[in-house]
Amino acid sequence: MKTLKEKFGFGCMRLPMMDDLVDTVQFCEMIDLFMENGFNYFDTAHGYLDGKSEKAIKECLVKRYPRESYFLTDKLTGVYFEKKEEIRPLFEKQLSLCGVEYFDYYLYHAMNAAYYEKFTRCGAFEEVNQLKQEGKIHHIGMSFHDQPLVLDRILSEHPEIEVVQLQLNYVDMENPAVKSRECYEVAVKHHKPVIVMEPIKGGMLANLTDNAKKTIDDLHGDSPASYALRYAASFENVFMVLSGMSTLEQMRDNLSVMKDFIPLDEHEYQVIDLVKQQLKNEKMIPCTACRYCTAGCPKKILIPDLFSCYNSKNYYHDWHSQSQYNELTKQNNAASDCIKCGKCEAVCPQHLAIRSLLEKLTETFEKNE
Numbered sequence: 288m289k290t291l292k293e294k295f296g297f298g299c300m301r302l303p304m305m306d307d308l309v310d311t312v313q314f315c316e317m318i319d320l321f322m323e324n325g326f327n328y329f330d331t332a333h334g335y336l337d338g339k340s341e342k343a344i345k346e347c348l349v350k351r352y353p354r355e356s357y358f359l360t361d362k363l364t365g366v367y368f369e370k371k372e373e374i375r376p377l378f379e380k381q382l383s384l385c386g387v388e389y390f391d392y393y394l395y396h397a398m399n400a401a402y403y404e405k406f407t408r409c410g411a412f413e414e415v416n417q418l419k420q421e422g423k424i425h426h427i428g429m430s431f432h433d434q435p436l437v438l439d440r441i442l443s444e445h446p447e448i449e450v451v452q453l454q455l456n457y458v459d460m461e462n463p464a465v466k467s468r469e470c471y472e473v474a475v476k477h478h479k480p481v482i483v484m485e486p487i488k489g490g491m492l493a494n495l496t497d498n499a500k501k502t503i504d505d506l507h508g509d510s511p512a513s514y515a516l517r518y519a520a521s522f523e524n525v526f527m528v529l530s531g532m533s534t535l536e537q538m539r540d541n542l543s544v545m546k547d548f549i550p551l552d553e554h555e556y557q558v559i560d561l562v563k564q565q566l567k568n569e570k571m572i573p574c575t576a577c578r579y580c581t582a583g584c585p586k587k588i589l590i591p592d593l594f595s596c597y598n599s600k601n602y603y604h605d606w607h608s609q610s611q612y613n614e615l616t617k618q619n620n621a622a623s624d625c626i627k628c629g630k631c632e633a634v635c636p637q638h639l640a641i642r643s644l645l646e647k648l649t650e651t652f653e654k655n656e
Contacts, residue, residue: 289356291328292325294527296329297317297328298532299531300336302339302533311347314347318348325546327358328360333377334366345386359390360428363415365397392427394430395412395448397579412447416447426449432636435469443477452481452484453482453484454484456515457562459488465638480526480527481527483527488573493510496571505558506558509544513541514551514555516545520548571601572597574591576594581631588621588624588645593616593648594644612648621652622649623649625645
């Protein structure tokens with residue numbers, strides 16, 4: 288029987304890219320290094336990288352390693368089905384794209400109150416349970432983006448859900464839009480192990496502002512990302528922390544921390560609390576670049592990329608940010624092209640006021656153009 292090495296998983300939402308394609312050479316090298324160090328949990332979803340993630344996993348993982356050597360997680364995403372009859376064909380397509388006969392974990396994806404009603408109406412819970420009975424799914428889980436009361440309701444009504452994937456990082460623990468701590472406590476109440484997503488908040492906690500970075504640097508000299516990973520992994524009920532790595536350098540840094548994992552000590556927690564306050568004072572746009580917003584944007588605005596330009600200009604004082612904004616909007620629409628339909632805000636896991644933020648970007652980057 289294969290053994291799951293706990294605490295560290297490879298999130299495949301952000302992979303090394305060459306232009307618009309996955310850099311399969313580097314991805315293979317990253318997988319090899321990951322596996323050589325004893326880790327074997329991989330996480331994907333049908334929409335990641337516009338469908339390229341599942342295909343890359345087939346080429347770089349599945350075709351190169353025996354199936355019993357790794358654990359693979361995929362997800363049932365609400366935008367890809369409208370009725371029960373469409374769920375099984377979607378699932379079979381995911382198996383085919385990944386090149387496997389079963390998923391170790393299959394998660395109800397990005398669950399919130401609205402999706403819960405849809406999944407219930409479409410018989411998704413019954414269909415997934417049937418797929419598990421057939422051996423095509425080994426464990427049922429859920430990734431979650433909503434309020435603690437919603438999580439409590441779902442877990443109460445569906446005790447067959449075995450694991451919960453939550454956004455958990457040190458800046459979102461008390462964030463009223465995310466409520467990571469309260470959601471974690473609900474999972475503990477229901478005796479559900481937690482898989483952590485966004486422990487580095489889309490890279491934000493790896494690229495700290497000057498003040499926050501100095502505070503971290505004054506510890507032991509480890510990277511900012513390493514403390515974010517250790518923070519998430521230090522929770523008792525957390526059995527897996529996912530990291531969306533897109534370079535070999537990131538992989539090596541993460542492995543150096545997680546291979547011989549040591550929980551944070553009391554002094555490190557105090558330093559993290561100080562960093563949290565420093566970042567709160569900076570008021571950055573806390574976008575994790577999950578890109579859920581861009582998929583449904585009728586104007587095809589590259590929202591996460593433009594937010595990154597804004598943070599670079601205002602908090603990292605990067606003088607390239609204006610030219611980067613100009614380049615991004617040369618062949619794509621600008622912030623000012625937003626028609627305020629609100630589709631982006633409806634799917635944003637961070638619950639950002641994207642329409643208002645795009646107005647702020649217009650003032651910052653376009654008023655002098």
